[in-house]
Amino acid sequence: MTKIMSPEELEQELRAIGDAQYHDKHPFHKLLHGGKLNKGQVQAWALNRYCYQSAVPRKDAALISRCHDRELRRDWVHRIHDHDGFGDEEGGIERWLVLTDGLGLDRDYVISTKGALPATRFAVEAYVNFVREKTLVEAVASSLTELFAPKIHAERISSMLKNYDFISDDVMQYFRRRLKQAPDDAAFALDYVKRHARTPEAQTAVLDALKFKTNVLWAQLDALYLAYVDPAMIPPGAFVPAGPDG
């Protein structure tokens, strides 16, 4: 890729990455949405995914800590609030804990992340470190999986409610809220990337950043599949479901 793309072409390439390798293509995702997992497997998913949710504010703070542009910092900081909460707003991490509560998991155990798969933690921390170390435009670009998230969240709400009797409407608040938040955030980040990646090298770096991020998400589902689906090989120390029914 040695030729410069127009901002519109860059957007097309970014969207093509989502079509090719967003984690909605992963077999674990299909099992989850298709109602093919048992309660213990859904618990394992929610418990592991907590690591990701709880790391997002650190990732966003890492971006702000590197940003000399006050206007960008002023916008980006709401992402910390969306997850950590702010004032009366409880935030997405709290809403995720409502889900893990609803699945019968002990809250302190979830927060400790002690039962999470090592591969989950490695992937999540790789994301935080990527944002800490790469260029600012790559850090922004790595958030662009949010372009593809609303579709997955909308499906998740309806399919999980339909397919699992242990999932009730009130534990799905997290996804309902993200339906509203993610599109605004994705539009902002996409606009930023289109305006700031103005050399072939920067555009390649931005595409690689989004691929990296899809890998972060994919690796988490790979780890879940290996440990809890097939061959169901749970590593030492990781969460062991009480049984198929949790």
Next chain:
Amino acid sequence: MTKIMSPEELEQELRAIGDAQYHDKHPFHKLLHGGKLNKGQVQAWALNRYCYQSAVPRKDAALISRCHDRELRRDWVHRIHDHDGFGDEEGGIERWLVLTDGLGLDRDYVISTKGALPATRFAVEAYVNFVREKTLVEAVASSLTELFAPKIHAERISSMLKNYDFISDDVMQYFRRRLKQAPDDAAFALDYVKRHARTPEAQTAVLDALKFKTNVLWAQLDALYLAYVDPAMIPPGAFVPAGPDG
């Protein structure tokens, strides 16, 4: 220091550092408050100090980016708002620019930090990096110069208004606001440090963190003194006052 201190003893030691080496003891500070500087020298001070002000949100975001405790993150994030502004609140950096505007400095030139002394920038970035790299309790402790700030700010408002005919009340908003913000922040950080520095090694590290921070502030005034007071040796590229009257 191999014996563990009580939290109260630790607080006394921290306060003693302020008494010994906070930058209100610096000759430049005494000239500034005593009305002994000309307008060009006050411009140089405000222009250089902008580097510090504008780095504070990056420093606070660096702290949040390393913090796995959601409650601490939820509290600390207001410091980013205090400086960057949030919603209708303009923030401390904007108020600092009101001061540099009032001193007749070009706003874009100030924001570019191109006229700042290299030693200022090195000191400021050393602070950001310290918070990025040291333990969390050391990062928190490095904010504790705020214990000593309200006294300096109160004095500054009255003495600068009295002593300088080019300083008007409306450009001193920054300091007036910090009179309210700094004591709450300092009390929170002091309580955190007293609760979390519970080994002799951690207590020594915390005291060293505060000494480090006083050095960051002191070094900035040293650089100003050398460049603009005595021997008034301005390094290449740094701000050159138009004349004693700015």
